[in-house]
Amino acid sequence: MSSLVRMRLLPSAQCLYTQPVRVLVDGLRSSQVVTMKARATDDKGVPFHASAVYRADAGGAVDLGREPSLGGSYTGVEPMGLLWSLRADALHTKFHKTDSRRPHVVRFSVHDGEAGAGPLLAEATNERRLLADGVERQPIKEGNIRGVLFVPPGEGPFPAVMDLYIYGDGLSERRASLLANCGLMVLTLALYGHDDQSKKVTKLHLDYFEEAIQLLRKHPKAMDSGVGLISISKSGDLALSIATHLPNVKATVSINCCCSNVAIPLFYRGSQICSPLMYDVSKVTVTKSGALNVKHSLHDPLAPENEGSLIPIERATGRFLFVAAEDDLNWDSCLFADQMTERLRRQGKDNFEKVVYPVAGHYLEPPFGPYCPSSFHGVVGAPVAWGGEPKAHAKAEMHLWNKIQEFFRTHLVPEAGAAKARL
Known part of the structure; x- marks a missing residue:
């Protein structure tokens, strides 16, 4: 993992399930092509994953709310695309998130290159809670x-x-x-x-x-x-x-x-x-x-x-x-x-x-x-x-x-x- 590349989740890495999160990556080379990945496991233990290809801007940054995905699980500017495009490997598999006491945990990562097999550059975990404080x-x-x-x-x-x-x-x-x-x-x-x-x-x-x-x-x-x-x-x-x-x-x-x-x-x-x-x-x-x-x-x-x-x-x-x-x-x-x-x-x-x-x-x-x-x-x-x-x-x-x-x-x-x- 590169010490120069940083992934941030704004406004916080912890949020409620229905709150959007801004995914930012900086410290990349100008116009560098990277693959963003997301991984999660549902309440039945089934793994889900998604990926999208991005090109960094001139300053070496990728903002999922601004840059378009060039390929992968979706294309275009989709700030929350890595969440709604999560899929299981097996066909006909529904995501089960039924227990409100367990947050929906999504692990984001960024990898060099568009194949998704390049070196891990940075990662962050988004904990999406189903229960607000005091409920x-x-x-x-x-x-x-x-x-x-x-x-x-x-x-x-x-x-x-x-x-x-x-x-x-x-x-x-x-x-x-x-x-x-x-x-x-x-x-x-x-x-x-x-x-x-x-x-x-x-x-x-x-x-x-x-x-x-x-x-x-x-x-x-x-x-x-x-x-x-x-x-x-x-x-x-x-x-x-x-x-x-x-x-x-x-x-x-x-x-x-x-x-x-x-x-x-x-x-x-x-x-x-x-x-x-x-x-x-x-x-x-x-x-x-x-x-x-x-x-x-x-x-x-x-x-x-x-x-x-x-x-x-x-x-x-x-x-x-x-x-x-x-x-x-x-x-x-x-x-x-x-x-x-x-x-x-x-x-x-x-x-x-x-x-x-x-x-x-x-x-x-x-x-x-x-x-x-x-x-x-x-x-x-x-x-x-x-x-x-x-x-x-x-x-x-x-x-x-x-x-x-x-x-x-x-x-x-x-x-x-x-x-x-x-x-």
Whole structure:
């Protein structure tokens, strides 16, 4: 390692997961070509890596926020490119960062030459924390509820949100903890209400989520303005059903979801309230990577025979933020978002917003995590392509993260409590 070359991470080598970091290298020769590398390991012990080729400026410096990458995992000026372009060696591998107590540790290095095999010139480690100072992490095992509650520092009261994550991923703390860093009190929920999350689920019961809402609302630091919901994919249609059939839901973020109850029958107080919309396997295609494209495999939710699966969202009293990615290959999220907004308009409703991301894929998550092109799908039982172009997908995640906070701030925080919420 050269004693003349220095790598710096600004403003600090330690930061929160959603905070950008400026990567600077100086002490190089004028116009020297170098390879920047990033390495990280997820919560399952799977290694991820990325690299990009840069040419130093006349003063022998490389600033990832100013100089363009000439090749490697991405090209162009991408200040956070080494983070969102991290990939595992094995195909169909999703980055798992679910435990909020463990930071996302990324090791940056700079090497001489464009092949990446040249001598190590400098290195630095970026520790990206999921929990801000003072945020409390409280495991919940009360009644039927299994989850983790994140409470911001201070006396409150705080707007309360329930985080429902995608079917098959179990309990994930990442999004919930990061939202708590922004001043929200967030309960991330194990969706199925039992300790053995590996059991095959044949029914879903709204009673479980009703119990969770009651638990969240009775917390002494919760605002009494109602709760919010945030969800993606299968948990998205579940959130729509919760907002439709249960009281006290004021704001629902539904990311890349269907307008019908998908795959699993939904019950409430012992009776089935929604039949499942199922798949037509004959419409599944195979991508070049070997992953399945299931975008058009769902049956038509508007067909008369599927009427029992449609979620009557016009009955909901809260607000909706429908998020759709045009290149979602899991299902036709844009079509479903259009169907939902049209249904609400026909009923004279204006309690919704819609945001569409043109070249993004299915897994829209908090920003600066590795982009996932495909991974194993629990319902399908095989690797599925999620779609999206990595660079556009990363930009969509940055925009959406701010949009989510703005949505909850607007619809969950009474004007008098806005200062206390510190969003």
